[in-house]
Amino acid sequence: NPEKFESECEINKLTLSLQEDMIVDDLLNCMTGFEGKFIKTPSLSDRHADRTFHIERSLDPAMRELAKRILPVCSHYSTIIRFVEEKSEFKWGLVNHALCAAIRELLKNHYVFICQLENLQRKGNLSLQKLWYYVNPIMGFMEILASIIKVINKGDCCGSTVIDILYEKVLAYSGDPKLQELIFYLAQTSSRPYFQMLQDWIYKGQINDPYNEFMISEDKDITKEKLKEDFNEKFWEKKYSINAQNIPKFLANLSEKILLTGKYFNSIQETGSILGKNLNSNELIPFDASSNNRSQRKKINFPDQVEINFTIKEDTYKNVVENAYNFSSKILLNLLLKDHKLIDRLRSLKHYFLLDQSDFMVHFMDISEDELNKTSSEIRLNKIESLLEVSLRITSANSDPYKDDLRCRLLLTDLKSMVMKIQGFAQKNDSESGGDKLKALKGLEAFVLDYSIKWPLSLIINKKTLFKYQILFRHLFLMKYVERQLLNVWLCTKSGELCLGRSYPYYSLACALRQRMLNFVQNFLNYMTFEVIESSWSTFEENLKEVENIDNVIEHHAKFLDTCLRDCIITNDSFLLIQKILSECIMFSVFVQGVTKNIKEKEETSQSEWKSMTLKEAQELRRKTLQEIGEDLNKIVSDDAFAASIKGFDDKFSKLLLEFLAKIINDMSNGLGETKIGNVLYRLDFNDHYRNQIEKLRLTSSIINIS
Amino acid sequence: DNQRLKPTLILNETYILRELIYALQGVDGKIFQKDPKDMQTMILKVEMEKPVRMMVMRYLESGWFYGRLRRFLATYNNNPSAGLVLQAFCAYISTELKEYHRLLAVLESQLGDKDEGTECSNITLRRLSVWLEQPLERLKFLNIICDAVKDKKGGILLSTIFTYSKYGDANKAALVKSGLAKCAIPIRDMIIEWICDGQIRDIHEEFFVAFNNSIPNERLWHDKYNLRISQIPSFLSEDQAKKILIIGKSINFLRVICNEQKQIKAVTNIPSIESMLEQKTDTQFQDLIDQAYIDTSSYLIEILLKKYKLLDHFNSLRKYLLLGQGDFIRHLMDLMESELNKKAQELMFPNLQRLLDKAVTETNAQFEPSYIISRLDVRLLPPSPNDMGWDVFSLDYTMDGPLKTVFNSTIIQRYLRIFNFLWRVKRMEYITCSLWSSYKSDAEKLRKMPEIYEIIHQSNIIRSEMIRLVQNLNFYIMFEVLEVSWKNLCEQLDNSKDMDDVISANEQFLNTIITQLLLDENSKEIAKELRTIFDLIVKMSDLSEQFHKIALSEYEARKEFKEKCTDDMDEDQKTALDNMERKRYHGEVKPKIRNAKHQLQLLKNSFSEMVKNLLEALKNHPNESLRFLSFRFNFNEYYY
Secondary structure, rough: HHHHHHHHOOOHHOHHHHHHHHHHHHHHHHHHHOOOEEEEEOOOOOOOOOOOOOEEEEEEEHHHHHHHHHHHHHHHHHHHHHHHOOOOOOOHHHHHHHHHHHHHHHHHHHHHHHHHHHHHHHHHOOOOOHHHHHHHHHHHHHHHHHHHHHHHHOOOOHHHHOOOOOHHHHHOOOOOHHHHHHHHHHHHHHHHHHHHHHHHHHOOOOOOOOOOOOOOEEEEOOHHHHHHHHHOOOHHHEEEEEOHHHHHHHHHHHHHHHHHHHHHHHHHHHHHHHHHHHHHHHHOOOOOOOOOOOHHHHHHHOOOOOOOOOOOOOHHHHHHHHHHHHHHHHHHHHHHHHHHHHHHHHHHHHHOOOOOOOOOHHHHHHHHHHOOOOEEEOOHHHHHHHHHHHHHHHOOOHOOOHHHHEEEOOOOHHHHHHHHHHOOOOOOHHHHHHHHHHHOOOOHHHHEEOOOOOOHHOOOOOOHHHHHHHHHHHHHHHHHHHHHHHHHHHHHHHHHHHHHHOOHHOOOOOHHHHHHHHHHHHHHHHHHHHHHHHHHHHHHHHHHOOOOOOHHHHHHHHHHHHHHHOOOOOOOOHHHHHHHHHHHHHHHHHHHHHOOOHHHHHHHHHHHHHOOOOOOHHHHHHHHHHHHHHHHHHHHOOOHHHHHHHHHHHHHHHHHHHHHHHHHHHHHOOOOOOOOOOHHHHHHOOOOOOHHHHHHHHHHHHHHHHO | OOHHHHHHHHHHHHHHHHHOOOOOOOOEEOOOEOOHHHHEEEEEEOOHHHHHHHHHHHHHHHHHHHHHHHHHHHHHHOOOOHHHHHHHHHHHHHHHHHHHHHHHHHHHHHHOEEEEEEEEEEOOOHHHHHHHHHHHHHHHHHHHHHHHHOOOOOOHHHHHHHHHHHOOHHHHHHHHHHHHHHHHHHHHHOOOOOOOOOOOOOOOOOOOEEEOOOOOOHHHHHHHHEOOOOOOOOOOOHHHHHHHHHHHHHHHHHHHHHHHHHOOOOOOOOOOHHHOOOOOOOHHHHHHOOOOOOOHHHHHHHHHHHHHHHHHHHHHHHEEEEOOHHHHHHHHHHHHHHHHHOEEHHHHHHHHHHHHHHHHHOHHHHOHHHHHHOEEEEEEOOOOOOHHHHHHHHEOOOOOHEEEEEOOHHHHHHHHHHHHHHHHHHHHHHHHHHHHOOOOHHHEEEEEEEEHHHHHHHHHHHHHHHHHHHHHHHHHHHHHHHHHHHHHHHHHHHHHOHHHHHHHHHHHHHHHHHHOOOHHHHHHHHHHHHHOOOOOOHHHHHHHHHOOOOOHHHHHHHHHHHHHHOOOHHHHHHHHHHHHHHHHHHHHHHHHHHHHHHHHHHHHHHHHHHHHEEEHHHOOOOHHHHHHHHHOOOOOOOOO
């Protein structure tokens, strides 16, 4: 009977008790999201706006006032129900779904509550006052819920942000245990999917994240297969990465560890085939060896998994994550040490890059010298490669099972810029001007060893560490080369000495200079190999025996390399001085070899003629050649130009050397004395040969400083 | 007033509720009737107060969802084209609807009951919200899924449902999962039947293993069974799917090709659906697949090795087609030489077979078991004009039964191609060596004629250059290519877990050999150059042979002349004889010598030219071992 209802709009014509009855009925409607007869609501301006209500003006003013107080509950309900409807959609992610489910659970209670009120009303037992009394307790909770929802709505939050908001609210309402309990319930339920993902990750290394809510994101395009062609550590760096937006604040400190834990699990599983064969003896991983690899891989799980639940005690998370981290790290370490023979690998690296037991290097230099003396653009890498292989196979390196992983390369940058790079000097100007330097780089300057390392050893020996090894190698290689050149000079001058005697002052000066240079180079080489590399290596190996997880290994390894770099005076200002001294030595030896080139040739031709002669003839010839050589040499040596250049070399070398020694003394007094650098000084100047000169130099420099 | 108003409201409410309960099941009543326009939505026939109307409309929502599900069922339930999985899904939906019916029945029965203390019934419009809240959510969710799975079947359908099971609300996720578990049963049963019996019963093409009956048994392993990638349910990994494919394929292979009827794997305890869906936590399914895979594959491999002697055949292919059995090959070449020097068209097939038999009986090949040696045969490749016997001759190795799957005709074809190349290289070595021996036997005689010996010497130099090239090439082929790849092959065969591994090992073996012997597409140019070098060697051999003959006849002529010049001849006679001799020499022999010298020079030039080209090409070859071959040829930088 529709007309009848229309006429009732005039509420002021009804009795007060009827008015009250009607308005209570309306309020009950509004509290479950329906419009009442006398309480109307305008349509919303936007989907997240508060719902407003208009109460019929003609209503009794007192009742109207009381009803107005109850209305916020209706408004909050509207906000809540709209939120639940909206965020249940798939696109809002698991955390929002779970939050909606939790709110729905609460709303069920709300409906039951309304039904109870209705029951009272039907019994004629519910006045407006009573309603106000009953509604009062749920008011606070509804308000908080609505305010939380508004925050979430405002930022269109999902995933960890939602958890963050709830976490803050839990802390904020710690004064009111009842409210806190409710919000805690919401937080716990809604964070459950997130923690499930976290568990999967830190216990199994798996990511099940359909809506991109988790803090770790996986790049599925990067696979192990691609890795073989590409850089080794790319997998480690890029396959899994932290997505900073998705970290709940209370896990922020742990994010690195969380990332690593799962990564370790993954790397163990990526190398599964090896696991199946060799890990039987390893007690750490509980699986049986009879079934095949793939199913075993699945079984590498953390033994005592804990279900992670929402809590406000951050220590709980920390403990869980650290346990998992330690476990995975330990397994991976075992894998590296036992299956992949990490230590043997490192030893092999040391053979090649740090010239330990490197008879192969001498041989290699013998056969490749001609090739390496060319400029790097003329060198055929193939040839160098095959020469390297030859020298590996016929020397003691042949017994190294990993020798096939050794490669060689010709780099475009010289040692200096490599050192700059490692010291963090990104000098753009330098690389530009380096363009013309490139062409001039000689083979032996560009030559460097390389080592192909497969997963998972590339965790430890990656491009970065290899870079340091290469720097050390290039330095040592250069030293060796210089030593070799100086020894060649010795060969040249030796035959000259035979015929000249030692009466020629500049000639003997040249010999003396050579001797000093040799002394420097050999002592320095000795210092680097024995005092620095060997001793830090033995410390490193000692340390490796006690490592607990991968990080320790990486740490010790880095420390070993850095010590070597520092004590070999590579990451030090004096490095440039050493370079200068070395280039001076090279220039000197080139000069002397150039001068004595004719002599050498003559001697060689005469030697080849001996073969077809009798002893007497040969002796005769020998004397004659010596005499000829002597005359030639005499001519050269007594030339002023020769004297001048020898003197020039001598001055320059002495000056640089003194500078270098003074620098070391200076460094020592500046607190670098703890390092072994000082030993260089005692080696080079063991008999105080340079001491006075250094003192003089320091004096003058200090005078300059003072003035 | 108060007394009058209330009863009407209550009466109205009960009435509305009764009508509503009908309407929630899509039944027309007096108040609610279907909209004649779309026959789906319910419309109100009676005007009501606004609050009541809103409430009722809200409840009618579940009626609407219910109606949609009913229509979904009606569309697919008796649809023969709907697959088994969709049928299972429909069954699941109807059980869900049954729950809904039950609820409505309960509501209806309570409608009459009076709540004690009040005159109103147990159910009010408002209370309905408590009752209907959860069913509404479920119906809504099921509707979303129905919309998504419409017209899909098999694995795709399962994958779709699986994506919906990833939902943050645990209740709803469980709802979907229970549905998924029911839907996955047909596929699970197909998997079990396939991995136990190798049977596929899949009229709707829902299973992710497809088969094609028109494929002959010979190609059973390769082409008969395939994966339908899109039909792999997303809760199975592709790896598992591949394993499942191989298991059934192996069973069929054993049954059809190998005639092995033994039942390999009987699944006693069928894995639970949950273990298939929740592989993270339950490994039962994975274990079953793994076990079945190992059992069938290793059984198949065992049959191949033991019954069909797979390794022996690999070995004999290496011995005969890849020239591993040196004495046999050498002897065969000795026997066949004269025959193969003929034109290709003139070859007599039975002759060649006879020679092959002879070679077998006279060398170590006679000790081979008969099941191997009987397979060895001669094959003549289709000749092109001007082809010599050498160009078309080939050994052949016949395969049958399961072996034909591993060594199908294309594979054998590739072996033959390799043989052809190796045979050619061997022949070059043979020619150059026989040149040397023929020279050596007459060396003493030839030395006595300095102007002729000079040319012989020249040709000796060229010959030794050729020998070096050929022997280096041979060494490279035998040691660096064949032996190395053979070792790899043996390793891979040892580690083979299933038939596919065996096949791919063989293929990889052939691929490396073909690349490293310059027989692939990339090396066509280089191969051509090598071919020209071989031609030059043959030419050289002809040339030397001719000249050798000339030299010998010259030797004989001179000897004759010397015998004629006896001491008792007078001057005139001597001069006449001398003149004749000189005339003979200058007229006949000298041009020949000059010609030979000239030709030799030409040959030498073009040979070294070709070798240089070859080296240049090898140096830039992408294959590493071929680059090293160039170093081997040019170890002392003789050529540049």
